[in-house]
Amino acid sequence: xxxxxxxxKGGTGKTTIAxxxxxxxxxxxxxxxxxxxxxxEEPNAHIFxxxxxxxxxxxHQLEVRIPVxxxxxxxxxxxCVYYCEYDAILMVKENSYIDVTEDLCKxxxxxxxxxxxxAITEKKKSLGEISVFQTEQARFVEGRLNIGSPFSTPLxxxxxxxxxxxxxxxxxxxxxxxxxxxxxxxxxDFVVVVSEPTPFGLYxxxxxxxxxxxxRKDYAVVINRFHGEYHKVHEYLKEKDITLxxxxxxxxxxxxxxxxxxxxxxxxxxxxKEFVQLFxxxxxxxxxxxxxx
Amino acid sequence: MxxxxxxxxKGGTGKTSITxxxxxxxxxxxxxxxxxxxADLHLIFKPEIKETFDFQGATKVSIEQEDCIRCGLCFNxxxxxxxxxxxxxxxxxxxxxxxxxxxxxxxxxxxxxxxDKKAGDYFISDSRFGPMVHSQLxxxxxxxxxxxALIRDNAQEIGKAENKDFLIIDGPPGIGYTxxxxxxxxxxxxxxxxxxxxxxxxxxxxxxxxxxYDIPAVVIVNKWDLNPEMTKMIEEYCKTEDIKIxxxxxxxxxxxxxxxxxxxxxxxxxxxxxxxxLKKAWKELVSMI
Numbered sequence: 001x002x003x004x005x006x007x008x009k010g011g012t013g014k015t016t017i018a019x020x021x022x023x024x025x026x027x028x029x030x031x032x033x034x035x036x037x038x039x040x041e042e043p044n045a046h047i048f049x050x051x052x053x054x055x056x057x058x059x060h061q062l063e064v065r066i067p068v069x070x071x072x073x074x075x076x077x078x079x080c081v082y083y084c085e086y087d088a089i090l091m092v093k094e095n096s097y098i099d100v101t102e103d104l105c106k107x108x109x110x111x112x113x114x115x116x117x118x119a120i121t122e123k124k125k126s127l128g129e130i131s132v133f134q135t136e137q138a139r140f141v142e143g144r145l146n147i148g149s150p151f152s153t154p155l156x157x158x159x160x161x162x163x164x165x166x167x168x169x170x171x172x173x174x175x176x177x178x179x180x181x182x183x184x185x186x187x188x189d190f191v192v193v194v195s196e197p198t199p200f201g202l203y204x205x206x207x208x209x210x211x212x213x214x215x216r217k218d219y220a221v222v223i224n225r226f227h228g229e230y231h232k233v234h235e236y237l238k239e240k241d242i243t244l245x246x247x248x249x250x251x252x253x254x255x256x257x258x259x260x261x262x263x264x265x266x267x268x269x270x271x272x273k274e275f276v277q278l279f280x281x282x283x284x285x286x287x288x289x290x291x292x293x
Numbered sequence: 294m295x296x297x298x299x300x301x302x303k304g305g306t307g308k309t310s311i312t313x314x315x316x317x318x319x320x321x322x323x324x325x326x327x328x329x330x331x332a333d334l335h336l337i338f339k340p341e342i343k344e345t346f347d348f349q350g351a352t353k354v355s356i357e358q359e360d361c362i363r364c365g366l367c368f369n370x371x372x373x374x375x376x377x378x379x380x381x382x383x384x385x386x387x388x389x390x391x392x393x394x395x396x397x398x399x400x401x402x403x404x405x406x407x408x409d410k411k412a413g414d415y416f417i418s419d420s421r422f423g424p425m426v427h428s429q430l431x432x433x434x435x436x437x438x439x440x441x442a443l444i445r446d447n448a449q450e451i452g453k454a455e456n457k458d459f460l461i462i463d464g465p466p467g468i469g470y471t472x473x474x475x476x477x478x479x480x481x482x483x484x485x486x487x488x489x490x491x492x493x494x495x496x497x498x499x500x501x502x503x504x505x506y507d508i509p510a511v512v513i514v515n516k517w518d519l520n521p522e523m524t525k526m527i528e529e530y531c532k533t534e535d536i537k538i539x540x541x542x543x544x545x546x547x548x549x550x551x552x553x554x555x556x557x558x559x560x561x562x563x564x565x566x567x568x569x570x571l572k573k574a575w576k577e578l579v580s581m582i
Contacts, residue, residue, distance in 0.1 A: 009331050010466045011305010015491065041467035042302055042498065044491040064372075085351075085394045103473075108393030109372050147501045150438075150470050153389060157374060175304050175466065176330030178436040182388045199552050200309065200333045207331075211432040227546070230553055252519075259520035261490035 002169040003282060004188035006212075008204030010175040012196040013224035013248070015039070016258060018172035019048040021192075024265045024275035025168065026052070026138045034139035034167040038156045038184040039174045040128060043144050047261045053140050057131035062143075062158045064107035065122035069098045073119035080111035080120065103150055128155040132162050139164055156183045168279075177204075177211040185212075190286050191219040192245065192278075197230040205233065209242065218289050220282065225250040243285065246278050294452045295582045296479040298327075298508075300464035300472060302495025306485045307515040310548045310558060312463040313337040314571045315578075316422035317559035322459040324425035325448035327441045327475045329413075332427055334463045337555055340418030340425050348428065348440055350412025351392030356383050360404035367396035367405065388433055412437070415444055417451070424451050438474035441465075445475070459579075466495075468502045476508050480582045483539065484512045488523035496527065500534055510536050511581070513574060517541040537581075540574035542567050 005018040015037075022035040037045040067080075067089075076093040088104035089111060091097065100111075102125065112120045127149045133140040143159030145152050156174070163169045173184030185191050191212055195205040205221070212219045220243035223233055227250050237244050248254070248271075257267050265272035299312045312334060316324060326334040356367070356376075361383060368376045368383055375389035376396065385396075397405040413430035426448040428440055445462065452460045464475040464482075476482050482503050486496045496512070503510045512531055517524040524541060531538055543566060551561035559568050 009305065009333070011303060041469045041472075042304075042491075042495045044303070044494060047490040047494060083395065083398060085392060106391050106393060107372060108391060108395055109370065110393050110395040110398070113370065113395060113399060145469065147468055147498060148473070148505050150473070151391065152469055153391070154373065157389070176436065177432050178330050178430060178434055179388050180436060180469075181330075182433045186388060196305075198549050199336055199555070200331075203333060203336055204331050207432065214432055227549070230549070255519050259487075259489035259492075259523050 001190070001286065002171060002188045004171040004173050004185040004191045005194060006173045006181060006185055006191050006208060007175055007194040008177055008208035009196065009201055012194045012201060014175065014194050015044045015048070015172055016224065016264070017192060017194050017222055018170050019045050020263055020265045021275050021279060022170050023049065023263045024272045025279055027265070027272065028276055029137070032167045033170065034141065034164055035170050035172065036159055036163060037142040037172045038159050039172050040143040040145040040152045040155045040159065041174065043142050045172050046142055048263050049140060052138070053133040053135060055133055055135055057133045060130040061126045062128050062130060062155050063124040064127050064154065065109065066102060066105050066107055066125050067100050067111050067120045068123050069100070070119045070121070071096055071098055073117050074098055075117050079114045079116065083110040083114035085110070103148060106151055130158050130162060139167065152180055153183045156180060177207045182211070182215065185217065188217065190282050191217050192282065193219055193221045194224055195221055195233055196224055197226050197233045202233050202236060206236070209240070218286060220245045220285060223247045245281055246274060294457055294460055296460045296462065297578065297582070298462040298464045298476050298479040298482045299485065300475060300482055300499060301466050301485040302468065302499040303487065303492050304466040306487045306492065307548065308485050309333050309337070309463055310552065311485055311513065311515070311571065312461060313557040314559050315461060315575050317557040318572060318575045319459060321457050322423050322461050323448050323452040323455070323457045324423065325444050325460060325462045326425065326427035327444055327462050327471065328465040329428055329430055329440050329471055330436055330465060332429065334425070335427050337552065337557060338420040338422060338425055339555060340420040340427065342416045342418045344417040346415050347411050348413040348415050348443065349409070350437055350439070351435055352394065352407045353385070353387055353390045353392050353410065354394065354397045354405050355385050355408050357404045357406060358382060360402055362402050362404070364401065366399055366401065370395055370399055413440065415440065417447060423457070424455065426451070436469065436471050438470040441471050441474035468498050472502065473506070476503060477506055479508060481578070482508050482510045483578065484510055486512055486514050486527055487516050488514060488520040488527060490523070493523065493527055493530065497530065500536065511539045511578065512536055513539050514541045516544040518543045539577060540570050542570055
């Protein structure tokens, strides 16, 4: 079973929920569990669970191919420039000049396909790195985008491809409701949406719910850092008949532990039990819904 | 006109709250909401939309099943795994499609068509702080550097036409394409950080990104007192990188209370500690550019 943790807004606590759910299940020891960090621009899960994985990771570079032009063979016909949708090829016919702007190139291969003169070869360039940490009890997979890489979806796909099908996979996804988030949650069986009780949180939650409805996903919501003063997120969930899985109150201790890179469930036993219950609820909803499918 | 981008590596550090605080402190600026994935600035600005434009985004494709001869060329050529083969029929998986258009150009029977699909809207608006340009992407659409560039270009044009002193950009989190499109060519980038392990980790990645594009940077540590030791680590890191800490803002519920009332912190509590610090920070930021 694959559970994606998502949020419309950044900083609502996706990583907190993903890492603590992972740790609570790992500590309970009844299911085999893995965590996949697909927030590749800012992968942070390792900060919290790193201590449990003091093993050398298996590393895989995600390489893409970018064109190399041979200006002796090139006839400067311009076909590749026409084929490139990203304006990444700069050609000055008069000066017999042709080259690629690497930051714009998405490695689609259109230029090399289009060339009739054999003037284009390809070289490899790293887009990012996948690290797989494996201990006897658990697995952790992280995708990490190189700084300055122009796109991230292949890296998200690659991180997910390292999943272990026999485990419960918890997927920490990219924030937002755009293509990268969709790539993270596309094949999830269930989505846990993390929201914060503020006007920004509510606005972005609504966008997230619309996205999940569009994708026909099963989902439920966690409200994080609840101060007991803004109730509109609760009201919205009630009105839409959306399950509220869990409500985590704002506590200075939680903020402190989080800031130190500590897992809350290791410090607070009650909270750990709540996370196990959260998983049981998710499983129940998932099983119920799949009976009707 | 000077351009200021307010960004953060990590989400939820307070970019939009601080952008709107600055909006209260200048009366001659134009604003651009370039956090296209979670555009929230309008919730404080309550803009009056003057003009709405379609954003076309990248042109994606679909396969006409009646014309398709099932040769599989598109499936083999696509490097983004964006074409699914289901019972020997081929379909485009739209969310994975990077709109390179290779399959359409290569298809021997022209069975692949471009879809003209609106990816969102962008707006030119008026607000109590001045003109702003913002957007609303349709769900699942590509986080587009092109949209960020469009928003910035429009804001720049307005700023020039109206003789504004500043273009203030509320930027996206992260280090990806939208972040790159937000920072290129700005006069200064203000990074909003928070004193957490994640905050420091992401701050480092943002600073590396700014370094790569040679953009001057300053930092505000928000909610600094939630973890003074981490704040110290951020200060030390910034010192080694020769980056100025413009201000340290304490944790305050007033930011959320202001947000609930759709006000900036300066409007909501002009004399509170955060407001006083932000006024000072704004003055100093302006003196640096």
